[in-house]
Amino acid sequence: MPGNSPAKVAVSTTINGQSHDFLCQPRQSLLEVLRDTLQLTGAKEGCNNGNCGACTVLMDGEPVNSCLVLAVEVEGKQLTTVEGLANKGVLHPLQQCFLEGAALQCGICTPGFLVAAKALLDKKPNPTEEEIRFSLAGNLCRCTGYDKIVRAVQAAAEQLQAEEAPLPSSAAHQQAQQQQ
Amino acid sequence: MQGSPISYSDKKYQVLGTRPIRHDGTDKVTGRAIYTNDVHFPDMVHGKILRSPVAHARIKSIDTSAAEALDGVVAVVTVKDWPDLKDKMADLGEGAVNLAELGANCMAHDKVLYKGHAVAAVAARNVHIAEEALALIRVEYEELPSVLWVQDAMHENAPILHPNLRTDHMGKPGDHPTNIAKHLHFETGDVDAAFKSADVVVEREFKTATVHQGYIEPHNSVALWNEDGKLKIWTATQGSFTCRHQVAELLQIPISNVTVTPCEIGGGFGGKIAVYLEPVAALLSRKSGRPVKMVMQRDEVFEATGPTPGSYMKVKLGATREGKLLAGDATLAYDAGAYPDGVIGPGCMCVFSCVELPNARVHGYDVCLNKPKTQAYRAPGATQAAFAFESVMNELAESLGICPLEFRLKNAAKEGTRRVDGPVYPRVGLIECLEAAKNSPHWNTPLEGPNQGRGIAAGFWFNIGLKSSVTATVNHDGTVNLLEGSTDIGGTRTSIAMQLAETLGISAEAVHPKVVDTDSVGYTDVTGGSRTTFATGLAAYEVGLDLRKQLCQRAAILWECDPSEVTFKEGTFVHQDKSLTFQQLAAQLPETGEPVVGRASISKDVSTNGFGVHLCDVEVDPETGKVRVLRYTAIQDAGKAIHPSYVEGQLQGGAVQGIGWALNEEYYYRDNATMANASFLDYRIPTCYDLPMIDTIIVEVPNPDHPYGVRGVGETPIVAPPAAVAAAIYEATGVRMFELPMSPPKLWKAISEKNA
Numbered sequence: 001m002p003g004n005s006p007a008k009v010a011v012s013t014t015i016n017g018q019s020h021d022f023l024c025q026p027r028q029s030l031l032e033v034l035r036d037t038l039q040l041t042g043a044k045e046g047c048n049n050g051n052c053g054a055c056t057v058l059m060d061g062e063p064v065n066s067c068l069v070l071a072v073e074v075e076g077k078q079l080t081t082v083e084g085l086a087n088k089g090v091l092h093p094l095q096q097c098f099l100e101g102a103a104l105q106c107g108i109c110t111p112g113f114l115v116a117a118k119a120l121l122d123k124k125p126n127p128t129e130e131e132i133r134f135s136l137a138g139n140l141c142r143c144t145g146y147d148k149i150v151r152a153v154q155a156a157a158e159q160l161q162a163e164e165a166p167l168p169s170s171a172a173h174q175q176a177q178q179q180q
Numbered sequence: 181m182q183g184s185p186i187s188y189s190d191k192k193y194q195v196l197g198t199r200p201i202r203h204d205g206t207d208k209v210t211g212r213a214i215y216t217n218d219v220h221f222p223d224m225v226h227g228k229i230l231r232s233p234v235a236h237a238r239i240k241s242i243d244t245s246a247a248e249a250l251d252g253v254v255a256v257v258t259v260k261d262w263p264d265l266k267d268k269m270a271d272l273g274e275g276a277v278n279l280a281e282l283g284a285n286c287m288a289h290d291k292v293l294y295k296g297h298a299v300a301a302v303a304a305r306n307v308h309i310a311e312e313a314l315a316l317i318r319v320e321y322e323e324l325p326s327v328l329w330v331q332d333a334m335h336e337n338a339p340i341l342h343p344n345l346r347t348d349h350m351g352k353p354g355d356h357p358t359n360i361a362k363h364l365h366f367e368t369g370d371v372d373a374a375f376k377s378a379d380v381v382v383e384r385e386f387k388t389a390t391v392h393q394g395y396i397e398p399h400n401s402v403a404l405w406n407e408d409g410k411l412k413i414w415t416a417t418q419g420s421f422t423c424r425h426q427v428a429e430l431l432q433i434p435i436s437n438v439t440v441t442p443c444e445i446g447g448g449f450g451g452k453i454a455v456y457l458e459p460v461a462a463l464l465s466r467k468s469g470r471p472v473k474m475v476m477q478r479d480e481v482f483e484a485t486g487p488t489p490g491s492y493m494k495v496k497l498g499a500t501r502e503g504k505l506l507a508g509d510a511t512l513a514y515d516a517g518a519y520p521d522g523v524i525g526p527g528c529m530c531v532f533s534c535v536e537l538p539n540a541r542v543h544g545y546d547v548c549l550n551k552p553k554t555q556a557y558r559a560p561g562a563t564q565a566a567f568a569f570e571s572v573m574n575e576l577a578e579s580l581g582i583c584p585l586e587f588r589l590k591n592a593a594k595e596g597t598r599r600v601d602g603p604v605y606p607r608v609g610l611i612e613c614l615e616a617a618k619n620s621p622h623w624n625t626p627l628e629g630p631n632q633g634r635g636i637a638a639g640f641w642f643n644i645g646l647k648s649s650v651t652a653t654v655n656h657d658g659t660v661n662l663l664e665g666s667t668d669i670g671g672t673r674t675s676i677a678m679q680l681a682e683t684l685g686i687s688a689e690a691v692h693p694k695v696v697d698t699d700s701v702g703y704t705d706v707t708g709g710s711r712t713t714f715a716t717g718l719a720a721y722e723v724g725l726d727l728r729k730q731l732c733q734r735a736a737i738l739w740e741c742d743p744s745e746v747t748f749k750e751g752t753f754v755h756q757d758k759s760l761t762f763q764q765l766a767a768q769l770p771e772t773g774e775p776v777v778g779r780a781s782i783s784k785d786v787s788t789n790g791f792g793v794h795l796c797d798v799e800v801d802p803e804t805g806k807v808r809v810l811r812y813t814a815i816q817d818a819g820k821a822i823h824p825s826y827v828e829g830q831l832q833g834g835a836v837q838g839i840g841w842a843l844n845e846e847y848y849y850r851d852n853a854t855m856a857n858a859s860f861l862d863y864r865i866p867t868c869y870d871l872p873m874i875d876t877i878i879v880e881v882p883n884p885d886h887p888y889g890v891r892g893v894g895e896t897p898i899v900a901p902p903a904a905v906a907a908a909i910y911e912a913t914g915v916r917m918f919e920l921p922m923s924p925p926k927l928w929k930a931i932s933e934k935n936a
Contacts, residue, residue, distance in 0.1 A: 005252075005309070027308060041218040042211020044446070046396040047478040051860035054396055082211035095209040099201045102825035105670035105833065107208035108397040108446025114209060137869035140860060142394050142447050143670055144829055145836035146868035 016084030296483030361520030369539030378498025397446020419706030450556025486555020527561030609817025609881030635907025639899025645784025649702025658763030665704025683724025685751020710892025805928030819891030834897025
């Protein structure tokens, strides 16, 4: 019924490694709560219906359109937003490669691309161009023609691979055993 | 593939041509950059607009009482709250605008002219309550017949949108009601005689669908009308001063009462020059006494903001057996949308712009119909015209048995060529672009496989000059703060700062550019017309000269000599055996007097010229009509590429918008004149999975109208793609397509008819 706003619900969640408690109405999207309630405005509103990917965040490591997730659904979840990519004053290699590769023009889609690309590289450190294009197909960019975005993700993948100094084979074997 | 530019200049630069990280980059990769939707005030309320569900109707009544009574609603406005604007015109830099029509487009008066036309607006505690309130507003419509296609709207029995409209025939008014707002006519030479003497003549008709700019950030604005009468606006606009002017005129308040802060802008492409939300948010703020934020939803962006015209075109070209063009005749009819003044003018100016054509005639028609008012979209009007013209060029080349690239080289516009609308080109770079195409790896690699084809097309767009202002302050650490009024949509802070850095002999990083509000810098025209790097860059060069002069005077004080005896060379101030770098001199400035502040403003009437040539390889699935772009190369004369990465980015982005226009973008209308695909999912701009890498070749033929030879590059890249894609499809299938988009159903049908 118009005017009768539904009662608010308390939600506890983890965002970029920090615990957050907030109150929200059941009808509010995660995007709305991130931006308006928690002032985390890095996730952008481009379409509000899951088509453009500008609001992409990670929920338990999976990329989701935060405009399509109800805020009440993130109870107990681990969220990562673009604000969580840089680590104590050091940009994530993806962020650095986007800058060096001029992979943004207006920048409105950039947070979504960065988060979606992180999800890809977390799972697949050495993706092919085809895999990058497939994984980022849910993120729209109208400025760049995607060329420099794909190249920046390739460059970041190479950089991340190089950073993970190859372990001597015995050490790698030991580590594998420990994980088992 | 991105290599070094092919340069036709022997000038050497320190900063220009390098690829520094953009100044605003870190803010944009960390999510810290402030776009309009990120502006927040503690007592802010949210506005929403009620829009017409029908395409054409008289508004009989509006009852807002139930909405006003809803708890949480703080203001409701309708057209009753607007000043009466008569037929007042305002010059907004890129041309005159009829204020009554601009106002009526923001909030319908007695009639709604398209589905999505704004009818009323509500501000409420939150967006959900505002939406609930919209549902409580009762509007009674008397529906009228509507018209959606430009040729139908030109018909004498068509439903009339504006009963008082008369056709403007090159300044002379017509005598009967019509939807044809304007008839343009350009002619040079003896066209009919030239066609008679031509050995080969090709004439074709073309149609293009309405398409949208498709910026990812929807229109959004925040307005705060203070109790002292001062109105503050934060908004996504390509021109803060143009926005200020429109809002002040629409609300009939002094421009000095309005401050517009241009926030970071999430794409514009010409569609964020006219105001939509700003005056509505202002009125809601005045009525409620609260700051008001308004954010469009995506269907509102498609249905109520500027798409670019659908068009009908007929182009005829005649040439000698040897392949010399003799005559051209073009008729272009572009829809203007609901109100007059679409983009037919530049369409007419561009249609024959890539060739030397001694005998040419163009008729252009600006036509109103029941779609949203069209707006500029990247080289407005040129892409449609180039699709028609370049397609006829390709067919003519085939008829003559000449390679389409050689045919273009033989007839290319060059220095001294007169365009059909009058202007004579100074030094331009089309021939150099064609040579670059001819020598490119792409052109020299054969296609492999069945159902593949390669196409070529050229494109042209202007660089407008207009007005720009900048101020610059020298810091004691040897850096310079640069204040400018040009909204930065794609890296222009950096391309402008680099021109100042070059002028002062300092690094790009030593200049700190900032885009400021309309109270904080001199008047600056829109970021549009490919003018920003060119014209505001020119202002940055001029302010560099101003600072250099002042610093020579300061060095003279230190060295106790006459300022005329101090010279500036390669970043160093010199007098006899004494010298100081910019940084060294900056450190000593406090000893020499007052702070050093420079200023520059420019007003350029010139329109300079940007040419490009595109190559496209496709593979067509004959079973479905689906086209896959296999390889693409965009070649363009940038004059001097200030920051090559961002020039490449413009070429790539423009090419991909053109590919989308060519292959699948269109406003798809239902029988009841409403748009069926008003979402990104259904309208479907290209995704990265649809595309290959986009290769670029930058050609540098210096622009004689700029000290560093700069040409704006933003718009030309969208012009050639549809014709280049069409030519590739023809080579792959033997089918010539005369209609955009060349979507699978249309292409499949054409292939089936050919095979039948």
